[in-house]
Amino acid sequence: MDALFVLLGLILLIAGGDFLLKGSVDLSLRLSIPKIVVGMTVVSFATSAPELIVSLQSALQGFPDLALGNVVGSNLANLGLVLGLTLLIGALDIRRSFYFVDWPVMMLASLLSYVFILSDRMLGRTEGIIMVVALFIFLIYLLRYQKPAITEVPQEGVNILPLYKTVFFLLVGGVALWGGSEILISGAVGLATRLHISERIIGISLVSVGTSIPELSASVMAMIRQEKAISVGNLIGSNIFNLLAVLGITAIIHPIHVIDEHLVTVDLLWMLGISFLVLPLVFFPKGQRLNWKDGLILLAVYATFIFTTFS
Template sequence: MTDLLFIILGLVLLIVGGNWLLKAAVALSLRLAIPKIVVGMTVVSFATSAPELIVSIKAALDGFPDLALGNVVGSNIANLGLVLGVTVLLGSIDVKKSFYTTDWPVMMLASILFFVFIYFDGVLEQYEGVLMVAFLFVFLVYLLRFQKPAVEDEMPEDDELLPLYKIVLFLGLGGVALWGGSELLINGAVGMASAFGVSDRVIGITVVSVGTSIPELAASIIAVIKKEKAISLGNLIGSNIFNLLAVLGITSIITPIRVMDQGLLSSDIFWMLGISFMVLPLVFIPKGLRLGWRDGIVLLGLYIFFVYTTVT
């Protein structure tokens, strides 16, 4: 009963936090005169990736490396399969050229870099973490200086310019609400999953990863409802990049992460690479530079199949 209460309270906090974060992100993009997708890929992505960072560092330090790795790999799969799938089912997203010239390639490069670092020796070493964080820093500098909007803004006229103190307040409250909501949700979900005797890897790749992807889901659905699709797509792509380069990079700098359950290397990591790659052809098929409800069904179907094969 306590676990169920944690899950419900966690969801409420995540939805409220997602709304606050979105308000702050839109106002920040206006105040700094930078594209909303850049804000989505930096400020919003970092805030919604905070739960993954906290969970992964704590799991690695507590001696549960599979929970740390499963959390990030599972979150990246959930962000694109579950979150993006649900988001485009609610409303199509028109995509611009810079999505496939910058944003998607960087996500794939980050995914491949992680794969190369961990697949052959089963360990993410400290120096590899330093290289991942350095790559993230270079990407962020490029993004802030050169990135152009990758998504059309449908309703620019309804954007609200907030005073700086309100932006900081909404960012702070949104981030804290997302973190607190994720903590409650994870505690409740892991408590329920552990009762069924599920392994660390399976808990990490399914329950915890979905729990830590709820902030992205909340922020993206709210963004779509409010016609802020640039923030929605940028948040998801940016979050996957942050998860790999910042979350696993910083965690492995603090303590090397060793794979314990080989299922992560024989199955999960290939699912992550596959679903990350799938987003590109879906952007062009059936209608060029658009993600629509058909793509949502494909992504959601892939995610459901992934969870089914992992749990059974």
């Protein structure tokens, strides 16, 4: 029954994330926002919504390791699993902003989260406020300084939905995310108890992979449609949102106290490692490009992480 709850919760989260994604992207098209900005903001926020709802509900219900493990595991899955699989479909050309904005901000957010949690094994309201403020500063910079520098591809053949459909997608998506998170947490905690494994392991593997499916779907579809700007921006942006928005907002509402030390001594270090790994993969051997070989490396790193987690 617990496994069924997990499955049902994931289905609702995926459906809710997809509805929210459709509504959000349509809204951004109405506002004529450039595609790369859509990827770094609108799509990233929509695809991070499952992580936010699950982590917030987990913390409020007294399962802090599930809340933190979900975010750390999702960031690992975004770069190791999602980016790895995406690169098997096709190569990605890396924009200049990756070196000077996207990757540095992701690394700074990762280091900031690690330092905050390392100091006292908790993420409190003050740290949460700092993280959310940092996110707003990043978004203001992105929208103000990067938007004029982008050469936009004409939006030919794009059909904007009627307004009532946009509102419907946003509302149904939000309700599905909330209901899915309640069912998923109930099933995940029950499954962890039944199998005698920690909430951390369930959160960092099963739950995090489930909540990363919207990122996988968005990235794969972006590659198929040749919307590579959205694909790169979505993954980097989602990791930034997961750390600064999901952990930040959760900590403000309910401080996160780490119970399982492995989250600090092992999992967060894996997250920092794979986040850093993306940079040398971009530079070598030719630079400014990621291909299927890089995808295999990322998948191998992620598989190793999962194997060591359960061993």
